[in-house]
Amino acid sequence: MRMHMLSYIDRATPIHQMTGAAKLICFILWSVIAMTTFDTRVLVFMLIAGVIIFRVAKVRLSEISFVLSFILIFLLLNNLGIYIFAPRQGTAIYGTTHILVHLPGIYSLTFEQLFYQLNVSLKYFAVIPFALLFIVTTQPSEFAASLNRIGVSYRIAYAVSITLRYIPDVQRGYHEIAQAQQARGVDLSGKQKFARRIRQASAIVIPLIIFTLDRIEVVSNAMELRRFGKKKKRTWYHGRPFTRIDYLAVLFAVLLLILSLWLTLQRGSRYYNPFI
Amino acid sequence: MNKKVISFKQFSFKYRSQESPSLYDINLAINQGERILITGPSGSGKSTLGRCINGLIPNTFKGEIKGALERMGGDAGDQRIPALSKKVGTVLQDTDAQFIGLTVGEDIAFALENDAVPQVEMKKTVAQAAKQVGMELFLDQSPHDLSGGQKQRVSMAGVLVDPVSILLFDEPLANLDPASGKATMHLIDRIQKETGVTVVIIEHRVEDVLAIGIDRIVLVADGKIVADAPPDQLLCSGVLEANGVREPLYLTALKRAGIPIVPELHPESLDHMSLDGAGAALLAWTHAAVSEKEHLLGQPILNVSHVNFHYESDRPTLEDVSFSVRKGERIALVGKNGAGKSTLTKLICGLEHPDSGTIYIGGGDISTQTIKERSEHIGLVMQNPNQMISQNMIFDEVAFGMRLRGFAEEEIKRRVYESLKICGLYPYRNWPVSALSFGQKKRVTIASILVLDPDLLILDEPTAGQDYRHYTEIMRFLESLSEKGMTLIMITHDMHLMLEYTERALVMADGRLIADQPPAELLSDADIASRANLKTTSLYHLAERVGFSSPPTFVKHFIQSEQGRRSCDENAHAQLH
Amino acid sequence: MKKDWLSIRTIVAAGIGAAIFIILRYISIPVGFVPNTTVQLSYIFLALIAVVYGPVAGGLVGLIGHSLGDALQYGSVWWSWVVVSAIVGIGFGLASHFLKISDGEFGWKSIAVFNLFQVVTQAVGWFLIAPILDISIYGEPANKVFVQGFTAGILDIVTVGIFGTLLIWIYTQTRTKVGSLKKEA
Numbered sequence A: 001m002r003m004h005m006l007s008y009i010d011r012a013t014p015i016h017q018m019t020g021a022a023k024l025i026c027f028i029l030w031s032v033i034a035m036t037t038f039d040t041r042v043l044v045f046m047l048i049a050g051v052i053i054f055r056v057a058k059v060r061l062s063e064i065s066f067v068l069s070f071i072l073i074f075l076l077l078n079n080l081g082i083y084i085f086a087p088r089q090g091t092a093i094y095g096t097t098h099i100l101v102h103l104p105g106i107y108s109l110t111f112e113q114l115f116y117q118l119n120v121s122l123k124y125f126a127v128i129p130f131a132l133l134f135i136v137t138t139q140p141s142e143f144a145a146s147l148n149r150i151g152v153s154y155r156i157a158y159a160v161s162i163t164l165r166y167i168p169d170v171q172r173g174y175h176e177i178a179q180a181q182q183a184r185g186v187d188l189s190g191k192q193k194f195a196r197r198i199r200q201a202s203a204i205v206i207p208l209i210i211f212t213l214d215r216i217e218v219v220s221n222a223m224e225l226r227r228f229g230k231k232k233k234r235t236w237y238h239g240r241p242f243t244r245i246d247y248l249a250v251l252f253a254v255l256l257l258i259l260s261l262w263l264t265l266q267r268g269s270r271y272y273n274p275f276i
Numbered sequence B: 001m002n003k004k005v006i007s008f009k010q011f012s013f014k015y016r017s018q019e020s021p022s023l024y025d026i027n028l029a030i031n032q033g034e035r036i037l038i039t040g041p042s043g044s045g046k047s048t049l050g051r052c053i054n055g056l057i058p059n060t061f062k063g064e065i066k067g068a069l070e071r072m073g074g075d076a077g078d079q080r081i082p083a084l085s086k087k088v089g090t091v092l093q094d095t096d097a098q099f100i101g102l103t104v105g106e107d108i109a110f111a112l113e114n115d116a117v118p119q120v121e122m123k124k125t126v127a128q129a130a131k132q133v134g135m136e137l138f139l140d141q142s143p144h145d146l147s148g149g150q151k152q153r154v155s156m157a158g159v160l161v162d163p164v165s166i167l168l169f170d171e172p173l174a175n176l177d178p179a180s181g182k183a184t185m186h187l188i189d190r191i192q193k194e195t196g197v198t199v200v201i202i203e204h205r206v207e208d209v210l211a212i213g214i215d216r217i218v219l220v221a222d223g224k225i226v227a228d229a230p231p232d233q234l235l236c237s238g239v240l241e242a243n244g245v246r247e248p249l250y251l252t253a254l255k256r257a258g259i260p261i262v263p264e265l266h267p268e269s270l271d272h273m274s275l276d277g278a279g280a281a282l283l284a285w286t287h288a289a290v291s292e293k294e295h296l297l298g299q300p301i302l303n304v305s306h307v308n309f310h311y312e313s314d315r316p317t318l319e320d321v322s323f324s325v326r327k328g329e330r331i332a333l334v335g336k337n338g339a340g341k342s343t344l345t346k347l348i349c350g351l352e353h354p355d356s357g358t359i360y361i362g363g364g365d366i367s368t369q370t371i372k373e374r375s376e377h378i379g380l381v382m383q384n385p386n387q388m389i390s391q392n393m394i395f396d397e398v399a400f401g402m403r404l405r406g407f408a409e410e411e412i413k414r415r416v417y418e419s420l421k422i423c424g425l426y427p428y429r430n431w432p433v434s435a436l437s438f439g440q441k442k443r444v445t446i447a448s449i450l451v452l453d454p455d456l457l458i459l460d461e462p463t464a465g466q467d468y469r470h471y472t473e474i475m476r477f478l479e480s481l482s483e484k485g486m487t488l489i490m491i492t493h494d495m496h497l498m499l500e501y502t503e504r505a506l507v508m509a510d511g512r513l514i515a516d517q518p519p520a521e522l523l524s525d526a527d528i529a530s531r532a533n534l535k536t537t538s539l540y541h542l543a544e545r546v547g548f549s550s551p552p553t554f555v556k557h558f559i560q561s562e563q564g565r566r567s568c569d570e571n572a573h574a575q576l577h
Numbered sequence C: 001m002k003k004d005w006l007s008i009r010t011i012v013a014a015g016i017g018a019a020i021f022i023i024l025r026y027i028s029i030p031v032g033f034v035p036n037t038t039v040q041l042s043y044i045f046l047a048l049i050a051v052v053y054g055p056v057a058g059g060l061v062g063l064i065g066h067s068l069g070d071a072l073q074y075g076s077v078w079w080s081w082v083v084v085s086a087i088v089g090i091g092f093g094l095a096s097h098f099l100k101i102s103d104g105e106f107g108w109k110s111i112a113v114f115n116l117f118q119v120v121t122q123a124v125g126w127f128l129i130a131p132i133l134d135i136s137i138y139g140e141p142a143n144k145v146f147v148q149g150f151t152a153g154i155l156d157i158v159t160v161g162i163f164g165t166l167l168i169w170i171y172t173q174t175r176t177k178v179g180s181l182k183k184e185a
Ligand SMILES: Nc1ncnc2c1ncn2[C@@H]1O[C@H](COP(=O)(O)OP(=O)(O)OP(=O)(O)O)[C@@H](O)[C@H]1O
Pocket: B015, B016, B017, B018, B022, B040, B041, B042, B043, B044, B045, B046, B047, B048, B049, B434, B435, B436, B437, B438, B439, B440, B465
């Protein structure tokens, strides 16, 4: 069972040197901007900025291509969906109708619709570079420390770190359980009846659950034996202090947020409207 | 020196789900700086005793406590684990689960992080602890890149960052190859000497633990402490053997040769033991003839040729492995932790597929067969029992394979009970697997494969965490099967098991097959032995110490006489019924 | 203090639970009778973790599992649905107050209770919250997102109703009653 997952890519670049916390804050602010605004200019700017930073981080496209291809497919479907369900959304939003192609019923393709759907896609694209960067340039070990630093309770932050720690284990565990059961004569090739297949599947699901639940027991015992959660606060072996570049990055993101909000308020609408 | 750190008085404990206590009237006092070995049959309550010492009982394992347990003066009830854990450092049986951090450094630092120790200081302490256990170069490794022995060291460093006054180890040697095991024991020894902590070791491999010098042996048998004495006395009393725990081999040999073991001889360590006059007796004994069992072999049934394999990582796990096995052979597959033994068995069963090379069974290439088809001929008992167990109740678990193959219920019942008896699990047949100790679980998986009697049986460390009695019962049964023509491949770290029950050893190191020869010769080949982290048994040293010309022949004689004794017992047994 | 609602066990359950939630997103059993639909294993598992370890664990598994899962799998997070997963997790967990799972009790009454909770929370989550968030955050057309939410919701309610219930029942079978174990000759 191949599982495509993004993972840390070690390079010596300024982006990698930034603390996880700073990157996380930027990512969040960036997402907020993208969520709140439909201002094409802002979105385009964000996209360009994202691509540039992506270059700086020296991440190769090939390293994340599987994700990109997925995203493109998703966006395509999403756009089709929008068009099928609401071909006149654009007009509804921008108040004008410039028909490009005459089609039966309400399905005539309008400039507004295209523009609206362009924005929807942009909103998505504008965040992707940052999300990707945050994942592939932040060491998993630093992840929890970062969450904690931006104010997430360290207990919850540590839950995230446990997740990152156990994904490979669970993956391997699942794999080996499947093997063990097959070695005992369980047939997993899907050529039987549904009921039987469920019974077979349960031969894997049950050990996986037992494995999981007693892992939970043993791990919490181990953590208890080493005094997790005794104090109100916690220090991190991999935590890193903010440096100049971190402050600059955050400042930049904040300014952009303010700008975008200012534009929205001043316009009195989320939508930048070139048609009137 | 003799300040009490732990004291049990009339103590008994009953797990919530149990009807009767798993520990009862325990009286035990442990003093500061002592080295204690807790041993006893599998399922006797050793780990439970350990849990009482580190406070998991009663704090997380619920149940009924009677009597008194004092830790460091305080009373058990009011001692929360956090306070306690600064004093008692525990290294669990399952090092994978104990490894919490994403990297070695982080894991060692875990306790310090929780105490909110400033980072600078933390890094210093971690560096020290890592150095103490010789892992300073691995600080950025993730747990998946470490061998069993290395994980053990990390866990140790993780508890050493605290000023603990008790170090508690639950079966530290269970899955380590001989050399790593030895290294671990020496590490424990050194740390104890440097820090003067109290060391409590739970272990089946008594001989290996004694090697570092132990103050007291505590023998636990079904929930009670049956003996608590310094090694020299306890070893003379024969109480270990009586309770189905293996005593050091050299002592067995000396006894067989009719030499009475008395404390004055210092039996606890072969190096310091006085053997004046023993030589003659041993020599005489070796000349006494013993019945030799001839074991004839059939056609080749397994043929592995030029197999290469690697997991996700580009590093090869198996390189150009070739060997062939004949029907009825008994083979030991031995070698370093991480050498690729378990992986090889997975390939044979078709759980993984070779990158190149072929595997034939009974002459036919099996690359085309599905795992299920192969499972008709090959039975595999995996290293980790938890991965095999898919049913809730023990009976169903053992019956599972037969039910899949559609046997009749009464036939199933008969054979399941039979194999449960062989594995000493019959009394537990109606228990859920979850209530068993580690060794008991392992036996459940062995029973669940035995019941299918396959042509080729592969056992991955069948005796890990087993006590001597169950281990011999299982091994005898396997012997009888192989005389009926079943082929056995056993992965093991137990050199004596290899010598005693197999006539051929395949040796692996770093993914390669580096030797294929009779076990006895193997151990006398120093180069191979060191490359594969193997070590000779104490019988060799005994032979050397009394100045025998060829230790291997002595070992051979010992094993043959043991086999002779066993068959005698069996005959006696047969006549009884 | 915090301990009682966020105990170590809860944290570990949330962490490891989320790891499994993420893995299960990649595994899907094709449902025999309905063509090309697959059983969403992750929500079935979420139901189990939630009823065993409570709403906090459930919510965290939903939150961490879905957001981190999205991030690792798609390199971007669809926040509106993450929120829903978290809410659904909490909802499942709330049922645990009315059940005695850890004592191995899961009769018809308990099954009814569990399903009541799962249907209600999932309905609210998928039919209401998800679409509303989609509209307010991503400005998507209403009818589209409501249809999406409906299909997703129905599917999940059914699968959790059948397989979730089954899974929890299986789990309760592995629990041992107090003082029940004794060696037999
Ligand atoms: N969590 C548990 N719940 C119920 N019973 C248990 C539990 N753990 C152990 N027991 C019972 O207590 C007894 C002692 O178990 P314990 O694990 O202490 O044995 P052990 O001496 O450590 O065995 P091994 O050498 O195989 O590890 C066993 O018979 C087992 O059935």
